[in-house]
Amino acid sequence: MTFTPPTARSARPATAAPAAELFALPSGLTLAAQPRAGAAFALSLRVPWGSAHDPLGLEGTAGVLEEWLFKGAADRDARALADAFDALGLRHGGGVGTEATRLSLSGLNADLPAALRLLADVVRRPALPASEVPVLADLARQDLEGLQDTPEERLALHTRAAVFGGPRPAQGSGAMLAGFGHPVSGTHAGLSALTAQSLRDAHARWGAQGSLLAVVADLSAAEIREQVEEVFGDWAPGTTPEAPEPHFHAGVRSHLSHAGSEQTHLSLSWPAVGANHPDYLPSQLALTAFSGGSASRLFHAVREERGLAYAAHASALLLGSQGFWQLGAASTPSRAQETLDVLLAETERLRLGLTTHEFERARRGLLTGLAFSEEGLRARAGAMLRDLVLLGRLREPGELRGQLRAITLEEVNGYLAALPDPLPGAALVTLGRAPLSLGAQELSA
Template structure:
């Protein structure tokens, strides 16, 4: 259990729809922010017609648009050109980054506490007043091309992207990388239009954690972002899962195995009970998959499973890397461990998982960046932040019987499997 009560979380929603969540952490010397805008990968599809959504070639020409926009908004903003913006952040000790995820474009930064106020002003320039310089457009596309080449050379990433598409469908499971077609077809006009349509305060969340005065931060954000235009958060596409197995042939001395199955999303009543079971399977070197598949049998060099949420949809994704000769047995044993989880649970396993989670909560209290990210995630996904004490109580209250009962009733009934390697594998058929 945490030894001290966490500082109070304060939340305000500005008139333009931007929700601001702050949590002072006065024992730190740092501060951090996370801004989530409803401008993620799936919004590349926003406003398209049914015919366009059904046209895979047309959709491929829009691949990476959200990521390309993230790249372009950093290339000068407000009173700063591209180099001056980088220098301004460096002079303040700001470590910033951004990326496009499924439903959001995320902007985050960590810095010394005294740099937080000017960091918020710089952020406002970036998201509200980017130059979007056409002269740097080809340079930005070059970076996306390099990322695409690295992705294509990494079989694990290719595997997990395709598995995600099969789990959620081609729209909800859409990946963030550009394609060869989009690198040819995307224009600066596309970026400007995407920015105009998707970058706004409506439905956005900004979380700030660290050493600061809460009222001062609220005033700063109101001044910098309070008159930003509003808008609506686009609805996520509906899932359209693809059942069964898929093999991607690749001459190799390795076989990469990905598997997934339907689950419940973060925020569901039984989420932490389910999460405890997956933790027993895969959190740490004492977990069942690591110990029983990798260590005791020596079947693979890597194996794991993790929970995933997109909006109101949840899944469990897993991976194993092995040799072709041991691939089928690796898959069989891994799926059997998941299917039989409820049969022989031990209290020690659950207790060990609780210690790991509580340890993570303690470490989060020492990191402004981690805390800001958690605040933003909770607020965006749940509409509220789960206080650390409430989360701790939920974890502590979970019993072994609850975990066993949940997985007996809601364990995987069918797996979706994608493999990359020299030979296809069998498995994942619906369970009786």
């Protein structure tokens, strides 16, 4: 047999994967179906009820309800339900966010029909045994206590309440929703007020209307739709909530005293563009150059040049249709003010633009991350849900890659140059021995 060197072999032409298709089922459920060759499937269901929809005074409703769903469904108790998932070798996950509850499954293609039936049982026919409510509320209280374990977590909780907190009226009624100011685990008062009936009332609002299901499997889009319709085709519409929007408290200054702390932690937040804004991609490239690893501006200015902190970071936050940038760092009490001053100076300097090297490094980083995220089935299912929520449409994997390759340094620097000064309206939250000063304005304790 003659050996043919690899370079001499004819290359097999690449076959493009079939495009994802979007279906509006008669029940009101929106289905995104992505055919993809392989032995496995992945699916993700998004129900548009999250912790921001918790009724005021019943904080923790969404988080406890999501746990309660798995305490039995249809004719199975909690143990039998867990055994049913295990018998199929299914991996399940998800959780509650501020704006929605997500349930995900993955397994072998042959088990997709059975997996969909199990998911429908959990979502549509949960047992909801009242005896489990005190146990689940206690577990949520333990989660709340755990959030007090580190200064970073305490600062994050305080920032959430001080910067984004505040109740909001529920659509079409005089009831008030708790909003974005509390963690998914709830509050101690809210958990104490939860009852089996209040949680059942919350579940009764779930339905097909406003819910999104993304499925990636080695089937045609029509075959995926057929299997989904068998179990979700007659799902009741439920109640579609108004999309929650945070109350950003511009200019807030808040200090959480921690007299014995050997570090001062700080968090700085201000509004930025949302995901559906045409400047979102330039914003993400600028953010990656600003705080994307050991070659970023913040790392160099705060740690490498001055040794002020082990790390300083900036990240994007999306809440509702709004976008925000958040900066954070921790330093010794004696150098915390200098750390904040450097963060402020670097934020101002960013508006002068990126260098060619910074731009190319940031773009390569985003392209690399995108390549890895496109490989997994679960990542693709999650990406389809994000596209539908943030953009209102499905975006093929190559679309974002093409946009990243097409964007220019001039576009990014033009976006940065046009930015208004974010600092006057920024929200500053600190934790430590003493408050810090943002410019000439002192924070009050």
